[in-house]
Amino acid sequence: MSSATKDEKDLIQVHHATVRFAGDSGDGMQLVGSQFADISSLAGNAIRTLPDFPSEIRAPTGTLAGVSGFQLCFADEDVTTPGDAPYVLVAMNPAALKVNVRDIEPGGIIVVNEDEFNAKNLQKAGYASNPLEDSSLSAFRVIPVAMTRLNDEATRESGLPKSQAARCRNFFALGLMLWLYDRPVQPLLEWLIKKFYKTPAVMAANAASLRAGYNYANTAELFRIHFHIAPAKLPKGRYRRLTGNEAAALGCVAAAHRAARPLVYASYPITPASEILHELSNHKEFDVRVIQAEDEIAACCAAIGASFGGAIGITGTSGPGLALKTEAIGLAVMTELPLVVIDVQRAGPSTGMPTKTEQADLLMSLFGRPGESPAVVLAAATPADCFHIAFEAVRLATKYMTPVLVLSDSFLANSAEPFAIPDPDELPDLRIVLPPAASGFAPYARNPETLARPWAAPGTPGMEHRIGGLEKEDVTGMVTYDAANHRKMVGLRQQKIAGIANDIPPAQVHGPASGKLLVVGWGSTHGAIAAAVRQLQAEGKPVSRVHLRYINPLPRNLGEVFSGFETILVLENNLGQLKTLLCSQFKGDIRACNKVEGRPFLIREVRAAIEEII
Amino acid sequence: MTTGLPITPAADGPAADCVRELTRKDFQTPQEVRWCPGCGDFAILAQVQKLLPSLGIPRSQFVFVSGIGCSSRFPYYVNTYGFHTIHGRAPAVATGVKCANPDLSVWVVTGDGDSLSIGTNHLIHCLRRNVDVKILLFNNRIYGLTKGQYSPTSEFGKKTKSSPLGTIEQPIRPIQMALAAEATFVARTLASDTVHLSATLAAAAKHRGAAFVEILQNCRVFNDGAFDEMGSRGDVDLRIELVHGKPLRFGVNGAKGIIQKNLEPSVVDLSSDPASEANLLVHDQRASSPALASLLADLEPPDFPLTIGVFRDLERPTYDGLLQTQIASAVAQRGQGDLRKLLNAGTTWEVD
Ligand code: SF4
Numbered sequence: 001m002s003s004a005t006k007d008e009k010d011l012i013q014v015h016h017a018t019v020r021f022a023g024d025s026g027d028g029m030q031l032v033g034s035q036f037a038d039i040s041s042l043a044g045n046a047i048r049t050l051p052d053f054p055s056e057i058r059a060p061t062g063t064l065a066g067v068s069g070f071q072l073c074f075a076d077e078d079v080t081t082p083g084d085a086p087y088v089l090v091a092m093n094p095a096a097l098k099v100n101v102r103d104i105e106p107g108g109i110i111v112v113n114e115d116e117f118n119a120k121n122l123q124k125a126g127y128a129s130n131p132l133e134d135s136s137l138s139a140f141r142v143i144p145v146a147m148t149r150l151n152d153e154a155t156r157e158s159g160l161p162k163s164q165a166a167r168c169r170n171f172f173a174l175g176l177m178l179w180l181y182d183r184p185v186q187p188l189l190e191w192l193i194k195k196f197y198k199t200p201a202v203m204a205a206n207a208a209s210l211r212a213g214y215n216y217a218n219t220a221e222l223f224r225i226h227f228h229i230a231p232a233k234l235p236k237g238r239y240r241r242l243t244g245n246e247a248a249a250l251g252c253v254a255a256a257h258r259a260a261r262p263l264v265y266a267s268y269p270i271t272p273a274s275e276i277l278h279e280l281s282n283h284k285e286f287d288v289r290v291i292q293a294e295d296e297i298a299a300c301c302a303a304i305g306a307s308f309g310g311a312i313g314i315t316g317t318s319g320p321g322l323a324l325k326t327e328a329i330g331l332a333v334m335t336e337l338p339l340v341v342i343d344v345q346r347a348g349p350s351t352g353m354p355t356k357t358e359q360a361d362l363l364m365s366l367f368g369r370p371g372e373s374p375a376v377v378l379a380a381a382t383p384a385d386c387f388h389i390a391f392e393a394v395r396l397a398t399k400y401m402t403p404v405l406v407l408s409d410s411f412l413a414n415s416a417e418p419f420a421i422p423d424p425d426e427l428p429d430l431r432i433v434l435p436p437a438a439s440g441f442a443p444y445a446r447n448p449e450t451l452a453r454p455w456a457a458p459g460t461p462g463m464e465h466r467i468g469g470l471e472k473e474d475v476t477g478m479v480t481y482d483a484a485n486h487r488k489m490v491g492l493r494q495q496k497i498a499g500i501a502n503d504i505p506p507a508q509v510h511g512p513a514s515g516k517l518l519v520v521g522w523g524s525t526h527g528a529i530a531a532a533v534r535q536l537q538a539e540g541k542p543v544s545r546v547h548l549r550y551i552n553p554l555p556r557n558l559g560e561v562f563s564g565f566e567t568i569l570v571l572e573n574n575l576g577q578l579k580t581l582l583c584s585q586f587k588g589d590i591r592a593c594n595k596v597e598g599r600p601f602l603i604r605e606v607r608a609a610i611e612e613i614i
Numbered sequence: 615m616t617t618g619l620p621i622t623p624a625a626d627g628p629a630a631d632c633v634r635e636l637t638r639k640d641f642q643t644p645q646e647v648r649w650c651p652g653c654g655d656f657a658i659l660a661q662v663q664k665l666l667p668s669l670g671i672p673r674s675q676f677v678f679v680s681g682i683g684c685s686s687r688f689p690y691y692v693n694t695y696g697f698h699t700i701h702g703r704a705p706a707v708a709t710g711v712k713c714a715n716p717d718l719s720v721w722v723v724t725g726d727g728d729s730l731s732i733g734t735n736h737l738i739h740c741l742r743r744n745v746d747v748k749i750l751l752f753n754n755r756i757y758g759l760t761k762g763q764y765s766p767t768s769e770f771g772k773k774t775k776s777s778p779l780g781t782i783e784q785p786i787r788p789i790q791m792a793l794a795a796e797a798t799f800v801a802r803t804l805a806s807d808t809v810h811l812s813a814t815l816a817a818a819a820k821h822r823g824a825a826f827v828e829i830l831q832n833c834r835v836f837n838d839g840a841f842d843e844m845g846s847r848g849d850v851d852l853r854i855e856l857v858h859g860k861p862l863r864f865g866v867n868g869a870k871g872i873i874q875k876n877l878e879p880s881v882v883d884l885s886s887d888p889a890s891e892a893n894l895l896v897h898d899q900r901a902s903s904p905a906l907a908s909l910l911a912d913l914e915p916p917d918f919p920l921t922i923g924v925f926r927d928l929e930r931p932t933y934d935g936l937l938q939t940q941i942a943s944a945v946a947q948r949g950q951g952d953l954r955k956l957l958n959a960g961t962t963w964e965v966d
Contacts, residue, residue, distance in 0.1 A: 240962040257953050284944035286951030294739040298706035305710025424953040458695035461674040468698025
């Protein structure tokens with residue numbers, strides 16, 4: 001319990017909460033948002049977070065374009081999305097209020113820094129009249145707090161110049177929220193000490209502001225009630241919070257480590273994949289060799305060259321970059337080299353909306369290459385799953401000597417959730433043992449089980465050979481245009497990928513194995529679908545769900561799973577790409593629910609789509 | 615430093631090919647050579663196959679990477695590791711190979727269409743990064759494989775299948791471009807001049823860092839005779855060999871020379887003007903400024919002789935070397951990567 005003086009009657013138990021911090025990009029919303037997330041995690045809650053960065057790098061202060069937000073959903077039950085609608089909004093200025101007010105749950109709480117609601121800021125935000133004074137916010141409980149002034153007072157003793165002390169306001173807001181959700185202040189004070197031990201004045205000012213915010217909420221009777229959320233029943237283990245991009249980067253490092261090979265990550269900066277490049281650039285002690293290439297094509301080619309050279313070659317990008325890598329991925333298909341291509345999808349076509357999410361690169365990943373060019377396609381379901389999918393991609397790429405495309409998206413890339421830290425020794429061993437050089441090494445002699453050709457890297461005596469984009473003779477790898485051979489090789493390449501279905505887990509149905517409706521999702525739609533289906537199941541509705549992490553090949557039991565249901569509903573953030581694929585392979589009543597707005601599905605949208613059918 | 619690559623040793627013991635002296639034959643493959651009879655590529659292949667065994671490098675350590683075009687068939691004919699990639703991208707693939715295993719001797723074979731048109735970008739960046747690869751650019755000033763369109767090095771006004779009225783494009787100058795990219799080794803030679811070719815290839819092989827060699831190569835079918843007059847059997851007034859530290863002289867008995875005034879080069883006839891000998895330009899391939907090399911690369915018939923030889927040869931840190939240095943220093947600072955530590959970094963919490 002965080003406060004001895006608290007009136008216990010006022011403390012309400014709730015199961016979950018969604019809070020959004022919003023302010024100017026200079027207001028430190030990301031920092032306090034993630035600190036609040038850490039505190040909630042430490043308190044044992046399940047949690048999902050999602051930052052909302054302004055798309056312009058340095059938008060003028062106080063403007064709508066400069067608003068930065070951080071939303072988190074935390075609960076005593078499993079949390080699979082950052083929340084449909086915030087119950088609490090913290091708005092540090094009029095622009096932050098204006099941008100975010102439309103998302104707030106009716107009846108929700110809006111905490112504003114009233115000191116910033118002056119004529120100049122109201123005008124910058126495009127408010128004709130002060131929303132704190134007119135009736136426009138009557139659907140909400142508005143709690144104006146003079147944060148600027150209260151923070152000034154609280155930090156006066158810290159020794160920081162006033163202008164610098166003013167920047168501690170975010171900690172005042174955080175203090176308010178800690179009280180509102182019955183969180184202890186102590187762990188944050190400890191964090192401040194660790195973080196700012198070199199600048200004691202900054203530490204003191206932030207700590208003072210944090211405490212002042214907490215105490216103000218407690219004593220000023222701002223809120224009539226406050227909330228407590230009990231710990232969730234998460235599986236046992238050690239956790240940390242990771243975004244999808246961080247998880248993907250760690251998955252790459254872990255896989256290369258378990259393969260006992262250097263990782264060569266070649267990439268060209270592109271939103272929203274660049275964090276993978278940044279993250280990997282920081283792990284050189286793992287023999288991670290990062291090449292920031294001159295373009296997307298070069299990045300893919302360098303990764304292929306690295307794979308040929310015996311390293312784990314990976315490239316990362318987003319849709320426009322994937323389009324450019326097309327020809328090179330075809331080369332990896334033809335030369336049967338391991339390659340992992342991570343596509344953090346964003347809204348397209350063309351430059352589209354680089355910071356917004358979408359799932360519209362699915363068919364490009366599957367078919368967007370000249371010729372019959374099969375490749376493995378995987379899709380991460382959650383931020384933490386990006387770790388496992390990246391690891392799995394390396395496993396399949398090296399075992400089957402094939403390019404593997406990994407689909408993530410802007411939503412997964414930026415949102416964060418608890419990652420159950422695996423024991424590295426229990427991760428699969430990815431070492432590939434090359435058969436000893438017999439006389440007459442043949443570069444296209446296949447492993448009868450996997451159909452993979454040998455990965456004989458340059459430097460291996462006795463296995464000198466040539467590969468390339470021209471069609472190769474089966475076994476010998478000699479260049480040939482022979483018709484029968486081409487037919488055979490096209491078949492072999494296809495068969496090799498199809499055979500991977502025997503090496504991946506079958507599709508798992510959540511809910512009854514047969515019935516009226518099966519909801520099918522892939523990628524980041526997992527969270528909203530899982531939550532909606534769970535709610536409806538709890539209400540006794542006849543709905544089950546299946547989530548696809550493997551798109552090519554599909555799980556081998558999928559047809560059987562589908563046959564148990566009257567209707568299949570495919571939800572995706574595109575115009576029906578997975579649905580098209582499924583319709584081409586399975587019979588039945590397969591329907592689509594699509595959202596292409598640059599935003600992920602909300603739980604209530606998924607519910608509505610399901611309820612329309614059942 | 616070692617590369618950490620898990621190389622399984624061959625069954626018949628370590629590097630069988632190291633034990634005995636390698637010969638040219640060791641670098642020939644059973645793949646039938648498919649160039650047109652009389653193509654300049656044959657001479658280059660022969661010189662490379664002769665050079666490789668002399669370098670003291672095991673056969674399995676060589677990698678030939680190429681793009682697309684007649685020249686890019688090259689790796690199929692050299693019995694080492696080879697990778698025939700896609701159009702224009704060989705320098706990027708080679709960069710990946712070299713970064714994966716810096717111990718390899720990596721060679722790029724490319725053409726004027728491959729590396730000066732579709733793949734110019736990669737060539738420039740490979741050179742500026744100073745990746746330790748040897749780049750052999752076969753320049754025949756024509757598209758051969760696609761049957762005779764003008765290339766980015768074709769002379770202005772050249773009539774080809776795709777330019778029946780003559781091209782309206784200024785050609786790109788490969789040496790100038792390599793110098794502008796701050797390449798550390800830049801040379802030009804002729805496929806038809808075996809002696810000069812083999813010496814130039816040997817110099818490139820010795821260089822540590824990106825070595826760029828433009829090889830003027832005759833396309834027998836679509837641009838025959840393009841370099842005949844500058845060849846070893848051509849007009850001695852139309853070629854000048856660069857020799858480090860030596861004045862620029864050419865012609866019969868070296869009777870002519872090159873001087874410059876205000877960076878404007880001109881030809882002097884030493885037989886009628888012996889006093890000019892003192893003013894002759896002296897070649898310095900180690901000059902850190904590319905200015906002199908650039909001036910020399912500009913010289914071209916008909917007003918000047920064509921310059922061949924090594925324009926530039928400098929020691930600078932290589933990309934792959936620096937990459938390894940950074941990794942070594944990260945290991946020295948943080949210790950060998952510990953996966954458990956990495957996974958458990960940052961704020962963590964226990965659920966029990
Ligand atoms: S087309 Fe020209 S360059 Fe190509 S192989 Fe024939 S002669 Fe050589």
